[in-house]
Amino acid sequence: MHRLLERFFRYVSVDTQSAEDTGRTPSSAGQSVLGEMLQSELLAMGAIRVRRTAFGIVFAEIPPSPGCETAPVLGLIAHLDTSNAASGKNVRAKLVHYTGGTVKLGESGRFIAPEEHVGKTLVVTDGTTLLGADDKAGIAEIMTCADALLRGEVRHGKICIAFTPDEEIGEGTDHFDTGEFGADYAYTADGGRAGTIEYQNFNAAGAVIRFQGISIHPGSAFGKMRNAQHLAMAFHRTLPEKDTPEYSSGREGFFHLTGMKGDTGHAELRYILRDFEPDGLEKRKALLRKIVSDMNCQYGAGTAAAEIRDQYRNMEEVIRECPFLIRIAEAAAKKAGLKPEIELIRGGTDGAMLSWKGLPCPNLGTGGYNYHGETEFAVVEEMESACRMLEFLAESFARQRKTPEK
Ligand SMILES: [Zn+2]
Incomplete structure (x- = not known):
């Protein structure tokens, strides 16, 4: 699983902070840099129809395993940008084996004390920037899952991947064409604790x-x-x-x-x-x-x-029509050793917008915490499990019929 971490460290090293009121999409150059990086990595892995739209969305497809051509098409989505609530420049990510107590974040005077993660390996910053696990943990997990699928390690139907710009300034889905994307159903990998499944928002x-x-x-x-x-x-x-x-x-x-x-x-x-x-x-x-x-x-x-x-609008009305999306996400979480938990989103998500555009799209946890600030961190073991959860999701999608039973 070192490839997952290697990717994560590479992605957080690119400053992709989005900026309001620029009149441009993507709103910052760093997002294009990361977009191009992902584009070439996807090509190198063997993904097909890898392309970047005029608005900086990276799309790619993974062809189905033989015999799985009629399964519903699964979409996996994460966002390229980071919040403008804290700097994302010169992120100095570091691994810490957490044995309890406080973890000092560099010389910043900031610290974390996440007692619920004793015994785990954390990725932290030096306290002067955010980490960018929101949403580069999601990107690294989707990329690592894609790699496994393309290596033929998991039987799967057709998979569509999208990385979108400017989610944090509320413009993530403005130029997202669900027809062009091509998935029947999708999940955003953009939540907190791994195993959380969110489909109810304001x-x-x-x-x-x-x-x-x-x-x-x-x-x-x-x-x-x-x-x-x-x-x-x-x-x-x-x-x-x-x-x-x-x-x-x-x-x-x-x-x-x-x-x-x-x-x-x-x-x-x-x-x-x-x-x-x-x-x-x-x-x-x-x-x-x-x-x-x-x-x-x-x-x-x-x-x-x-x-x-x-x-x-609340995506719950849309997701209620396809409850299997939640059912198989819960099963995939359990199989990956995670405790599935349904959480409420006291806000909105790109998935909520996409759901109302006709692409039902719950949100999944990625193993990141304390988003939008300098104390942001990620739990490596959770990221690994979240990644396996995506593989199990792909596997169970391959067993669904095109119009899955409600
Ligand atoms: Zn996010």
Whole structure:
């Protein structure tokens, strides 16, 4: 399995941090460097139809083992970029055999103490950068699995592979053509603890509420001024006080005030709305509209206005139609010696977007932890098991019929 680690170390050495608002896809040059690297490695392994799209997506295929041509086509997906919450430049990855207590990360003053991984081998940084296990652990695992399949070590149907840019800035699937990809079903390898299987995420919307005040010199304001900022505060106070991220967990949704600005004449509040239930999200949107309309009744038409747009949807509705995807992922996890655990995604994933584009796509754990920060680390044994889990998935896909039983 040293090839898995060798790959992982090679991929994290490329800085692929994505950048917002560049107007380009991929948004950073490093992602193309890694994309080209993967392209040539896939070719060298013997993958077919290896190509990179104009938007930097790497696609490749592994032809089916003889006799497995009619099996449903399995897609495996990971993302090239790393989060812009911490630097991804000059990543100094290092192996540590963890015997307990704290592990100092270089001279950075940062440390980790992951007691649940005593006896395991960790990959850590020097504490000045993120590691990039999100999602290069996923890429290394898919590449190592692809290698095993191409060597004929596992009987499998046709496999399609994709590595996508700019997932972390929410643009991972903007240019992803599911028809061009060619899979019937797929998994993203982009989760945390190996063995976790995720297919339930938020339904999401964003709202901008604008308030129109009446501005006038404060000295002559008596009975005339209407401060738009006071209207905004009154609006916010009408929302349920503890229906916010810091008071919500599990399947609970929330209203999250993400921005506010204003002066006497105008004010604006920005929210994100999240709810696992589609009806729940509709109720949240309706509540915002109701408060706006009540304010307009009280203060006159045009005082407040709501602009609400949907962002992404819970993939659970799609995955419920193909429960075998979860069933065989659980079986593959067990076979790889992992404890399968269904977890909720209190956010969205590329897989959620792809599921609603017609490619059902749950998410799998890769063995990485503490994503988006300098204390990020990966557990080598978990990465190895996650990789075997992908091989077992490929094997059991080969035994499925084209229209698998529900
Ligand atoms: Zn990720």
